[in-house]
Amino acid sequence: MEFVVEEGKLVNEDCSTLVLPALSIGNVGQLAVDLLVSSTGAERVGYLDDPNLLPCVGNDAYGPLPCGEIALPLEVYESSSIATTLAQQRSPVAKGMMIKFAENIANFAASSGKKHIIVLSSLDFQRLHNLDMSRGPQVYYLSNAESDGRDDHCERLGFGRLHEYDSEGRCWKYLSSVFEKNSVEELALPSEDELEDIDYYPSLPFAALFSAFKARGLKMTCLLCYCSEGDNIPEAFLLAEASSKLMGLTPDKFHGEGGKWQIPYSWKSMYGAPPDMSMF
Amino acid sequence: MEDVLTENPPPSRFFQEDLNNFVQPPESLPSPFIIFSNPKPELPLRPSLLIIAISSPSLYIFHSLPSKTLLGSLIMPEVPFSGNTMEPSLEDKSCNIYSLSSADHKNLTLLVSVQLPVSPERSNLVSRLLIAKDIIPERVIILDSIQSRNFRGRLSPDETLAAKLETSAEKKATTHTGLVNLDYFPSGSVIDGLSASLLSRCQLKNRRGTLVISWPEFGPSVIRFVGALLKKIVPSLDVASVNKDLEKNSSRTGLKKDTWLDSDLYT
Numbered sequence: 001m002e003f004v005v006e007e008g009k010l011v012n013e014d015c016s017t018l019v020l021p022a023l024s025i026g027n028v029g030q031l032a033v034d035l036l037v038s039s040t041g042a043e044r045v046g047y048l049d050d051p052n053l054l055p056c057v058g059n060d061a062y063g064p065l066p067c068g069e070i071a072l073p074l075e076v077y078e079s080s081s082i083a084t085t086l087a088q089q090r091s092p093v094a095k096g097m098m099i100k101f102a103e104n105i106a107n108f109a110a111s112s113g114k115k116h117i118i119v120l121s122s123l124d125f126q127r128l129h130n131l132d133m134s135r136g137p138q139v140y141y142l143s144n145a146e147s148d149g150r151d152d153h154c155e156r157l158g159f160g161r162l163h164e165y166d167s168e169g170r171c172w173k174y175l176s177s178v179f180e181k182n183s184v185e186e187l188a189l190p191s192e193d194e195l196e197d198i199d200y201y202p203s204l205p206f207a208a209l210f211s212a213f214k215a216r217g218l219k220m221t222c223l224l225c226y227c228s229e230g231d232n233i234p235e236a237f238l239l240a241e242a243s244s245k246l247m248g249l250t251p252d253k254f255h256g257e258g259g260k261w262q263i264p265y266s267w268k269s270m271y272g273a274p275p276d277m278s279m280f
Numbered sequence: 281m282e283d284v285l286t287e288n289p290p291p292s293r294f295f296q297e298d299l300n301n302f303v304q305p306p307e308s309l310p311s312p313f314i315i316f317s318n319p320k321p322e323l324p325l326r327p328s329l330l331i332i333a334i335s336s337p338s339l340y341i342f343h344s345l346p347s348k349t350l351l352g353s354l355i356m357p358e359v360p361f362s363g364n365t366m367e368p369s370l371e372d373k374s375c376n377i378y379s380l381s382s383a384d385h386k387n388l389t390l391l392v393s394v395q396l397p398v399s400p401e402r403s404n405l406v407s408r409l410l411i412a413k414d415i416i417p418e419r420v421i422i423l424d425s426i427q428s429r430n431f432r433g434r435l436s437p438d439e440t441l442a443a444k445l446e447t448s449a450e451k452k453a454t455t456h457t458g459l460v461n462l463d464y465f466p467s468g469s470v471i472d473g474l475s476a477s478l479l480s481r482c483q484l485k486n487r488r489g490t491l492v493i494s495w496p497e498f499g500p501s502v503i504r505f506v507g508a509l510l511k512k513i514v515p516s517l518d519v520a521s522v523n524k525d526l527e528k529n530s531s532r533t534g535l536k537k538d539t540w541l542d543s544d545l546y547t
Contacts, residue, residue, distance in 0.1 A: 004484050007448060023299055049484050054400040055407075055477035057445055057491065058470040068464040070445055072480050091472065092298055094401045096305030175301070208301045266468040 001050040001104035003076070003112070009045045015078050016115040019243055020087040020105070022206035026227045028122035029206075031236030033088045036243065038062045038264040039251060042077035042086050050074060050104055052097035056090055063265025082249055085114065098208050099178055106179070106212035116219045118246060120239045121206035125226045127197070139242040142206075142222040144214045151221065157245050162224060164201045171202035172211070179215035221246060237261065309358050312405055314377070314414045316352035323414050325351075327379075327388040330417035331513070332410065334394045334475050335494060337503040338423035341510060342393045343370050344522040348378040351390070354409060359396045370395070375406075377415075380514070389514060390415065394474065403477035411481045419450075419488040421459075421513060423506060424475035426495040432469045440501045442494040442509065445471070445479060450488040459490055459513065 005011060019036060021029025036042070053073045060069035073091040078084070093101045109117055123140075141159040143151035149165040166172060201207060206222050213220045223242050227235045240261070244250060251260050297303050316323075333342045342348075350368065354375035364372040373396040380389040398406050411420060426443070428435055443465040465471070471479075475491055482489025492509060494502050507519040 007486055025299070047484060051404050054472065055403050055474075055480055056470045056472045057476040057479050059445060059465050059467040061467060063467065068446065068451060070447060070479065070483055072483060090470070094305075095297060096303045098301045098303075100305075171302070203300050203302055205299060205301065268468060 001048055001108055003046055003048055003108055005046040006044060009043070011045055011112075012078050012080050012083075013113055015080065015083050015085040016113065017084045017118065017247060018087065018109050018112075018114040018116070019084060019118045019120065020209075021089055022119050022121035022204070022209050022222075023089070023092060024122040024204065024206065025124050026122050026229055026232035026235065028225065028227055028232050028235045028239060029120035030089060031232060032120045032239035032243065033086055034061065034264045034267070035236055035240040035261060037077050037086050037088060038262040039240075039260075040079040040082060040084070040086075042079040042084075044075055045078045046076045047072050048074040048076060048087065048105070048108060050101060052094050052101040052104070053089075054091045054094055058090070058266075061264055061266035082247065084247065085112075093205070098205055099175075099212075102205075102208035102212035103179060105209070106216045106218070109213065109218060110216040114218060116221070117209075117213045118243050119206050119209050119213075119220070119222045120243060121204065121222060121224050122227045122232070122235060122239075123201075123204070123224050125228045127200055128226045138225070139238060140224040140226075142210060142224070144210070144220045154221065154246070157242075159223070159242065162201070162222075164198060166198070169198065169202065171199045172207070175202055175207060175211035176215065179212045181215075233267070306401070309402070312354060312356045312402070312409060314352050314354050314409055317350060321351065324416045325388070325390065325414065327390040327415065327417045329387070329389045329419050329421070329514070330392065330410070330415060331389070331421045331423070331510070332392040332394060332475075332478060333423050335423050335425040335506070336498050337425075337494060337506045338510075339370065339393055339395060340503055341507050341519065341522050342378070342391050343368070345380075345391075346518055346521060347381050348391060349381065350376055351379050352377045354392075354406065356396060356398065356402065356406070358402075368393075373397075380517070390417070398474045400473055400477075403474045406474060407477040407481040411478060411487070412485055417487070420478065420482050420490070422475045422478050422489070422491045423510075424471065424473075424491065424493050425497040426493045427471065427473075430470050430472060433466060435495055437496055440495065440505045442492055442505065444493070445491045447479065447483040447487065447489040449482075449486050450490055453488055459492065459509065462492065462509075465493060 019033065021033045056073050058071045060067055061071055071090065073089065075088050077086040077088065139159045140162045141151065141154040142149045142162045142165050143154060145151040147167055150161050210220055210222050223239055223246065225235050225238050333339045354377065359373050364374060368376055375392065375394050375396055378391040380391060392410060411417065426435065442462055444459055444462040445465050471491065471493060479489050479491045494506055496502055504523060507522050511517055511519050
């Protein structure tokens with residue numbers, strides 16, 4: 001993976017926090033990063049070129065008017081005011097290459113001096129076993145602060161620990177062994193017939209990113225929420241707000257207008273063109 | 281009506297295997313490469329302009345152009361040659377590279393006709409070959425069709441239109457290729473595949489690049505439209521022969537009429 005600095009831009013080495021999405025149901029992580037980039041006024045500083053990413057291009061996603069600034073599959077934005085780097089991923093990883101991709105992006109983060117990585121992802125609502133709606137939509141977390149995934153700061157913020165994380169589970173251990181270069185234990189992946197429900201979580205892209213960054217010794221927090229396919233804008237707000245809280249920020253500290261969340265311009269056409277009214 | 285269970289999901293939706301870390305990677309394939317005709321030119325080639333045809337209308341135009349010289353061909357090992365002919369043909373699965381004769385021998389213009397399927401996974405390698413390895417152009421123009429599955433607006437089959445995306449270097453350039461009047465591709469819609477990979481490569485290399493996407497995918501009207509655009513880009517281009525007999529050809533001009541028979545079994 002190569003980091004290409006955009007012509008005329010400088011990278012701020014004080015941006016020690018990296019926020020990035022993991023591909024997941026409803027594209028929630030990507031929508032949340034869109035919201036953060038748009039609202040913080042973060043400026044694009046470069047691109048990440050990885051052979052495992054499928055290609056895509058588009059017009060500028062943030063606006064206020066599409067000005068013809070080309071958008072690439074994996075872009076790096078910086079907001080100096082909140083000392084944060086945001087990476088936005090717009091296209092999928094080639095099938096079977098997620099582990100390689102996670103390794104590459106972890107190498108980039110480590111070599112760029114990032115100290116804290118926040119990964120935003122969603123989980124399939126059908127996998128949620130203990131539904132408790134009494135507190136409203138719940139944000140879950142997974143951290144490498146403690147071996148069981150717990151983190152005091154996340155607990156104080158009211159996030160729920162992902163209880164399904166088991167560092168000794170065979171798929172989680174497999175991921176750790178893949179990324180830790182000094183691992184002496186060669187582990188085999190369970191065959192598809194042996195996989196169980198509990199193996200759903202380590203199979204997801206956020207788990208690969210978590211394990212890759214953990215292996216590089218970086219402080220790592222995954223923020224997660226359950227959702228179904230559909231209009232996932234509410235979940236995007238949920239994760240964007242959660243990541244802001246985690247970083248000790250509120251929208252009034254953002255660069256954007258009025259200190260509030262700014263809807264990206266590209267969201268106007270998220271669900272396609274309106275129906276053809278001539279049929280009525 | 282398509283089966284909602286088996287039809288392809290919209291591009292923003294994932295299949296389970298797309299989100300599975302433990303899916304086996306595909307078998308690795310040999311890398312694509314370019315072969316050149318004799319005498320082999322000095323590499324890398326450094327054309328002032330490289331025009332890459334991916335859409336059916338642009339392929340038809342390139343095929344019909346007189347005064348072009350076959351320089352070489354990009355080979356993808358996984359694409360069989362069965363059914364190809366000795367002389368270049370629109371039905372071939374090939375990726376031929378031509379040079380345009382020019383009074384000014386210093387300004388080399390190359391044309392590439394991409395008539396073979398390039399998967400998204402292989403696009404990165406192909407775009408590196410065409411833009412950053414054996415060929416290093418000053419300026420690139422890519423001609424593709426709007427992909428309706430990725431377009432968030434409404435597309436009428438009766439309306440011919442085109443839009444563009446360009447690199448930062450192209451936006452800053454003081455001289456332009458005659459495409460300034462094209463609207464930008466609307467925000468929220470994306471282009472994927474080889475044309476996206478080519479334009480991305482141009483942006484990463486800080487090179488002048490423009491992707492022109494036209495609609496509809498086939499038909500005489502869009503062929504004339506693209507031909508007129510090309511004439512603005514390269515005024516010396518002889519597009520007169522392209523417009524002959526357009527109406528007599530299949531409405532899917534540039535493709536075989538019976539594409540469902542396009543199989544290795546029927547060569």
